Amino acid sequence: MSNAPLRVLVTGASRGIGEEIAIQLLDAGHSVALTARTASDLEAIVAGRTNKNLTIPADVTDPKSAETAISKVISAWGGIDVLILNAGDGSAAPIEKTTDAIWDHSIAINLTAPFQYLRAAVPAMKEAKFGRVIVIASTAGLEGEANVSAYTAAKHGVVGLVKSAAAELTKYGITVNAVCPSYVDTPMTKRSLEAAAARTGKDFNEVKAALEAKLPGGRFLTPQEVASAAIAFIDKPNITGQAEVLKGE
Ligand SMILES: NC(=O)c1ccc[n+]([C@@H]2O[C@H](COP(=O)([O-])OP(=O)(O)OC[C@H]3O[C@@H](n4cnc5c(N)ncnc54)[C@H](OP(=O)(O)O)[C@@H]3O)[C@@H](O)[C@H]2O)c1
Known part of the structure; x- marks a missing residue:
């Protein structure tokens, strides 16, 4: 990972993939701003850490949140180098x-x-002639599965946003990429499995094992694997507009 300290904002940073991304970046010495709705969860992550950090409680679905959060990072640190758009949800x-x-x-x-956070960060990145934008999309951004039409449509949309933004921003030294993981062992997946168990009357572990058996690698990805793949884009100045599939094979 880049040795120079970077100014980073991670959305959905309080648990699961976003927490792991924030921790890896903090441990590497970067200045990290963490957002999620639950302030106490964010504060627990930064407690005891000495490198620069900001906790910004925010609901990303509030249309004002993007401008507010990006402005806080720029006021605190004079710019923003890396934007990791991870907050997401599906049912x-x-x-x-x-x-x-x-x-x-x-x-x-x-x-x-993700569009509003990207739009808010682009002016500062263009001025700096440097930026790294990484979206945590999903295999649902590239493929279709039954019973998740809203999530699949939204994730396909965000992959489209990544590709268009990449084409538009490459001349400013800004790359825009996505990682597209299949199932990851996070609280979001646990919630989905609990809902499936309740819907079918089956045992949680039975539902989990049946899903894992259907996956190409026979297992869920770890948050660490997804975080590492996302962070790797920071050091790839010539790679942009990619949707990197992670299936744990
Ligand atoms: N888990 C999977 O199998 C999987 C697979 C492929 C892609 N993904 C994608 O990976 C990303 C992270 O997933 P995850 O599994 O780590 O999810 P998670 O365990 O549910 O964590 C979600 C994070 O986002 C925050 N968040 C939720 N709603 C928010 C809102 N309205 N505003 C601001 N923050 C919000 C949560 O904190 P608060 O609740 O405190 O706000 C939490 O920090 C999502 O985009 C998801 O679609 C996940």
């Missing part, structure tokens, strides 16, 4: 049970929020 439902609320939330958190 399973067949199409006829996908309410407008499910659809709107999925688009808001997985697609509109």
Whole structure:
């Protein structure tokens, strides 16, 4: 990873993949701003750490949150070098049970929020002629599975955003890439498995084992694997517009 300290903002940094990304970057000596809705979770992560950090409690689906969070980073540190757009969420439902609320939330958190954070950071990155934007998308951004139409549509959308932004921003020294993991061992996956167990009346471990058996690598990815793949884009100045698939094979 880059040795020069970078100024980084990570959304959804309080648990799962985002927490792991924030910790790896803090441990590497970078200045990291962490956002999520739950302030106490963010504070627990930075407690005892001596390198520069900011905790910015924010709901990324609030249209004002992007401008506010990016402004706080720029005011504190004079710029922003790396933006990691990780906050996201999904719930399973067949199409006829996908309410407008499910659809709107999925688009808001997985697609509109990354767009708004990118839009807010681009002026400072263009001025600096340097930027790294990394989106945690999903294999659902490239493939279709049953019963996740809202999440799949939103993640396909964010992969499109990555590709267009990459083409537009490359001349300013800004790269924009996505990682597209299959299932990862995080609280989000646990929630999905609990919901599937409740829906089918099956045991949690049975549902988990059945899902793992269907995966190409026969296992969930770890948050560490996804974090490392995302962070690796920081040191790849000539790679942009990529959607890197991670399946644990
Ligand atoms: N888990 C998987 O299998 C998997 C697979 C492929 C892709 N992904 C993607 O990877 C990303 C991270 O997933 P994860 O599994 O690590 O999720 P997670 O365990 O549910 O963690 C989500 C993080 O985002 C924050 N968050 C949730 N809603 C938010 C909101 N409205 N505003 C701001 N922050 C919010 C949460 O903190 P608060 O609740 O305190 O806000 C938490 O820090 C998501 O984009 C997800 O779609 C996950």
